[in-house]
Amino acid sequence: MAKLTEIARQAGVSVSVVSRVLNGDPTVRAREETRQRVLQVAKELNYTANYAGRALRLARSKALALITPNVSSPLFADLLAGATQAAEEADYTVLIGLADTITAGSDTLRRLVGEGRVDGFVLQRHDDLSDQALESLVANDARVVLVTSRTPGRRGSVVLDDVTGAKLATEHLIALGHKRIALIGGVPHSDIARRREHGYALALHEAGLRRRESLVCRLGYTPEAAERAIESLLGTGARPTGVVVANVNGAIGALTALRRAGVDVPSEISVVAYHDEWVAEHTWPALTTVKMPYYQVGLQAVRSLIDQLGGKPAQDLVVREPKPELVLRSSTAPPKTA
Amino acid sequence: MAKLTEIARQAGVSVSVVSRVLNGDPTVRAREETRQRVLQVAKELNYTANYAGRALRLARSKALALITPNVSSPLFADLLAGATQAAEEADYTVLIGLADTITAGSDTLRRLVGEGRVDGFVLQRHDDLSDQALESLVANDARVVLVTSRTPGRRGSVVLDDVTGAKLATEHLIALGHKRIALIGGVPHSDIARRREHGYALALHEAGLRRRESLVCRLGYTPEAAERAIESLLGTGARPTGVVVANVNGAIGALTALRRAGVDVPSEISVVAYHDEWVAEHTWPALTTVKMPYYQVGLQAVRSLIDQLGGKPAQDLVVREPKPELVLRSSTAPPKTA
DNA sequence: TTGAAAGCGCTAACAG
């Protein structure tokens, strides 16, 4: 790879001029002719700045890491796309890290920035990483922004408008005439789960419906957890006629469990899922979902992060646009007895 | 972050000693006492080597990129896990890149290594990137290994044993007594598709069954493509009683299309899919699949790559272990008329 | 308007 000295030699100028011209240094004050010559030679030699040299000199890598518990989801793909977009705008590169290794005691994060591999990161916490663990990991580090989840006593996060989304899902069932509506939510101490549950409760409350503790399950977002939730729901005396599942994957599990139990969807029980992804179109019946603006979360998160790295105060953002959107498919219908 | 000079000062030795001790330089020949002191101080100061400094000096980043058209699949997660494992063994880091931007004219790849961000990459080509385009991109670059696909006239690849896998899927239907077996394969010019089709043909041939051109569709691996394939298959005079779909996602689309057409699976048509992933358990009916060793592909690919970077000649590998495995679920049964 | 030179943190060849 061509380097600065090479360009300088061929263009008959010094390296410093080359560097300044190539970086569009505002104080270029180089003769236009010289400038053109430098650019010309750089192009001819197909110059690309050596990353390590620059990083060493600037003490900044211009790279960010996006840490997630799970890459293999279309939802993550959206998040990534948004993050990548924002990174490009600011000439940053985004690396992806698996959160498996991020546990309370781990110093993976500190190492990543300590080594200077990345300047900061966007962290999507694992659902069962406690608030304390999280805080001990990231403290008040300005080089981190949390996504989809946040933690008390710490600024720097971008989350979905979970309450509006969950409320929308619940309202859909209410509008269809359902009165006994169950919630299959996340694990008890997650703030995400709390917000979604709040949206659910809000919708019930506004409709004047009673919220029954026996109708809310808090086992988590996996298909298996939802299967167990359905089993317990079917075991109760007053079966729900509709259920909102706080996650698509859970909803898929719920459908499986209902089918196994011989309960028809939607005629006996309606199911609506939080989050939309392509499989929802291919389940049986096809899932009615609420689509959330994940792309925006990624976008805002890295913008925030870059702002923070630039010294701006950390913020806690809630993405409200585009608004949560109901995607009507076939898993919801009016209750039989309505 | 603590740096070498700092450690040297506190330990009362020179930087070179520190560097050698910390890197486990075989020629350490340092007094055990000195060694311990250095390690001690390094730990106290929580030292981590600055990445840029090292990369600049060594002219190697010790990082690899895994380039893929699609992160959002459990299959990719497996690949990644394998790659990460192998990378760790050799003290490399793996970055993930999206292949969207990798088109014929693009210099993204060249740039990545040109900048010195990565030393090489594992490339999973996009299905509709032609052989020529691919070759023009990677030429005979020793810093690249191709996964799941390969291209004539180029060494350095790791692929699945597609023919055995597809053969296994087909044999399963044959064993159930099916005679008219269709294939929903990949796009025509893909070498992956060719190998899978070959496995299918081989199974038919060994069983003495005739292979009918009207029963093989080559529209690609997406759910939509498979839906169209099913429609055309149902339109033909002699309907198949079993179909092997060369990809899970396609199989999910196939199930949707069959349901829409009112064709019962498996009583009227059996469906078996190539590749296993969690959704297969949750479709209706649950999909019988052939599970392929994706993890191993990732593992071997980065091992190969690291070998190549070390100057060893490029190889073309086929992963045969663990063997393709039939995962029996509910989408296959003997044909009605058997 | 341009050039010389220092120095980012590290490794390794060489000298003691």
Add this chain to the structure above:
DNA sequence: CTGTTAGCGCTTTCAA
């Protein structure tokens, strides 16, 4: 057994 030092490619201050 340990220290000195050059230099990787780059940016930037200072001088010309």
